[in-house]
Amino acid sequence: MKVGGDDGEILTRLAQTLNARKGADPKLSYTAKLFAAGEDTILKKIAEEAAETLLASKDGDRFHVVREVADLWFHCLVLLAYHNIGPNEVLSELARREGLSGIEEKKARES
Numbered sequence: 807m808k809v810g811g812d813d814g815e816i817l818t819r820l821a822q823t824l825n826a827r828k829g830a831d832p833k834l835s836y837t838a839k840l841f842a843a844g845e846d847t848i849l850k851k852i853a854e855e856a857a858e859t860l861l862a863s864k865d866g867d868r869f870h871v872v873r874e875v876a877d878l879w880f881h882c883l884v885l886l887a888y889h890n891i892g893p894n895e896v897l898s899e900l901a902r903r904e905g906l907s908g909i910e911e912k913k914a915r916e917s
Contacts, residue, residue, distance in 0.1 A: 817883070817893035824887040840884055848888055851881045 823837075830838035840848050855878040862870040883893060 817897070820880075820883055821887060821893050824884055828887065837884060840881075841888065845885075845888060848881065848885050852878065852885060855881050 827835050827837040828841050832839040832842040840851065855874065859871065859874040859878050862874040886893060886896065
């Protein structure tokens with residue numbers, strides 16, 4: 807299924823929604839509840855979703871992998887919003903790395 811013209815648009819729209827939920831009532835919004843609980847709670851959710859992604863992959867269930875990665879990405883976007891970082895900053899970093907040797911890029915970060 808194709809998401810739409812520029813697949814990055816969904817990330818931008820989601821980031822806008824997440825930012826709007828920062829001040830929402832935690833009783834009415836799961837995302838607002840995460841923001842209110844703070845960074846440690848967000849980080850725990852990322853760890854949980856990463857573990858669930860690993861388990862789904864080991865099970866070999868394609869649909870389950872997709873759902874778990876979506877959950878992982880969502881919670882990573884919550885963390886980015888928590889730090890006032892937009893998804894375009896991450897996309898720009900990925901674009902910068904595109905075509906670079908992973909080994910060389912890692913060496914450059916370490917020096």
